[in-house]
Amino acid sequence: MLDSLFFPKTVAVIGASEKHGSLGYHVMQNNIHLKNELYPVHPRYETVLGLKAYKSVLDIPEDIDVAISVVGPDNTLQVTQESASANVKFLIIVTSRFGEAARFKEGKILEQKIAAIAQKSGTRVVGPNCIGILNLPYLNSTFVPEYSPFLLEGLPIPSKGNINIISESGSVSGLLTAWLTEQGLGLNKLVNYGNGIDLVSTDFMEYFQNDSDCDIVGVYVEGIRNGRKFIEAAKKLNEKKPLIILKPGSELASKAAQSHTGSVATNEAIFGAALKQVHVQRAQTYGEFCSAVKTHSMISDKYLRRDHFFCAGITNAGGLKVLLAESLRQHNIPESALSEFSPELVEELEKILPSNVTVTNPLDIIGDASSETYSKVMEQLLRQGTIDCLLSIPTFEPASLREELVKDTARLMLKYGKPIIIASVGGELARIIRDKFQKVYVLNFEKPEDLAFAYQILRERHQFLSTLPSGS
Incomplete structure (x- = not known):
């Protein structure tokens, strides 16, 4: 222990x-x-x-x-x-x-x-x-001072939260703590084991299986000494909470890892196939890793334990509707994953929306829609038993939407117990809107493709959970 x-x-x-x-x-x-x-x-x-x-x-x-x-x-x-x-x-x-x-x-x-x-x-x-262990308020073995905005140096320490990070690299550990802080996400425990002459990622994955303070584990690893033991630990951990693995696999990356922590390359094809077999999600890039950690941190498994996981898309911009549809296609989301709107739902939506709106999924309610209209449409969609997740791209520039839509989104998510994922696209105003969604704990991203990726990994997690015995 x-x-x-x-x-x-x-x-x-x-x-x-x-x-x-x-x-x-x-x-x-x-x-x-x-x-x-x-x-x-x-x-x-x-x-x-x-x-x-x-x-x-x-x-x-x-x-x-x-x-x-x-x-x-x-x-x-x-x-x-x-x-x-x-x-x-x-x-x-x-x-x-x-x-x-x-x-x-x-x-x-x-x-x-x-x-x-x-x-x-x-x-x-x-x-x-290595920098070792960060588990406040009990231990901080890192050797850099806490971040100072005046000196522009130091390690930003995130608030206490539900994310555990295991990293072979100290620099990646530091980048992740800075990113978590910037995103307003909470860190539970951070482990950086460096060269790993004794304790390695597998040991910490085994320990985190029973960590009740943690809901999601992200692992950055460059080399694996005992592949069978690693996969077994990953399998058991993933059955209890989402596990995200980021492991660079190219020949160039393997050579870089050798001079970084002394890691020895693993057979990439075998490793990838083994992770797929035990349904562990693997990020291909640092960006995907961060998006996956954020997604599972803010959308817990309780939202995914349902009979199906169909989605509906909503926006107030025609171009963003097209980009959302294309992003879903690029992330291999089949058309069957988009909920088919019933005649009754179409009729209810047509009562709310102007006559020049064509009711389809994804749905564009056009640019002059008010925050009240946007919220009413979201509620109609969430009421449907065949819609389990809402993908929303509200644009506030230029548009008639107001800040109350942010609070309405959080309220509706809690009321119906269904995930709502936001993409706020644009410039400085869009960033401000994302910050406001983050403060009310609504999962938010910058681009439609990030939103589609989040739905993809939640859908995969839903499918995996449905294979486990009830009560697992």
């Missing part, structure tokens, strides 16, 4: 420092107010940031759950030996220049020695070459 890694009662920082800008300083600062007892370790300091310092982890009078090492590679073997002797449960090795550096041949040998000590002693290792 990894409970003590994510919820440590005692944390040691090996290489702690008061020198501004150093790794030891930032790791201390990032943990000094958290819910644990913090023990700085440095052979020359009596105190660090007002806390008593110890010359070695062996000198600390308490049992240590997590030790974070920021010392250089030359001293890491000794740190590992001392941590093992002190029965430290988890050692996070932040520093780099190990097996990922092809020119530094001693690094690979050093990794093997560290792994051997860990395996023999029972001390588990995260890293090296």
Whole structure:
């Protein structure tokens, strides 16, 4: 179990420092107010940031759950030996220049020695070459300060939420925290395991199966050591909550990964086929990964557990209706997935809409439609038992729509228990509208193709859930 890694009662920082800008300083600062007892370790300091310092982890009078090492590679073997002797449960090795550096041949040998000590002693290792664990308010092993808009530097920390991220890459981890913050999405736990000489993505996927604070897991991985174990862990996790995998697969990407974290390439065809077999969604690009994580974070499985998952599209712009239809086609959404409007529904809609509107799916209610009309049409669509999801592209520029449509959309989604996905297309006003939809927790995107992609992955998730035994 990894409970003590994510919820440590005692944390040691090996290489702690008061020198501004150093790794030891930032790791201390990032943990000094958290819910644990913090023990700085440095052979020359009596105190660090007002806390008593110890010359070695062996000198600390308490049992240590997590030790974070920021010392250089030359001293890491000794740190590992001392941590093992002190029965430290988890050692996070932040520093780099190990097996990922092809020119530094001693690094690979050093990794093997560290792994051997860990395996023999029972001390588990995260890293090296990583930022480790972010699980506020319990642990923040990252070595960069919290983001400052004045200095334009640091790591943006998202609010607490329902998303878990597992990443082999530290830089991708940082980009994702910045993106989550910008999107107004919440992070539950972040793991970056770097070179992964001990704990790797599979271990964390197994642990997150029973994480009740998490509704969606996103995994960025560059190489896999035990493919069978990885797929089995992915299968079990995906049965409990959506799992999104981003793994670059080209030859060029594999070569880049080798020099980044020392990852070894896997057979791409076999890996892709195995993920499909266990119904795990795989993103092809970073953009798709972000869109998928956002979608499943905001549309939980409870919205997808239904007999079918037909959609209807609505907009107040003819061109956007065409673009939505084309986007659905490009994402391999069959026409049969679009709900067929019954004669009764057509009759009700014709009572609301002007005579120059042709009632089809997707539906264009034309540019001079008011917010009230748009909301009335959405409600008529959501009342239908054959419509399970609404794809809406309201344009506010130039149009007669007003901000109350945002609140109406959120109200209708809650009232009918059906997903509504928004694309707000355009310039600065469209961005402002997306922010307003985000604040009332309505899934929103910038382009029609993003909206179509979101529906595609929700539809796939619905189809997968329908194959599981009831109560799963």
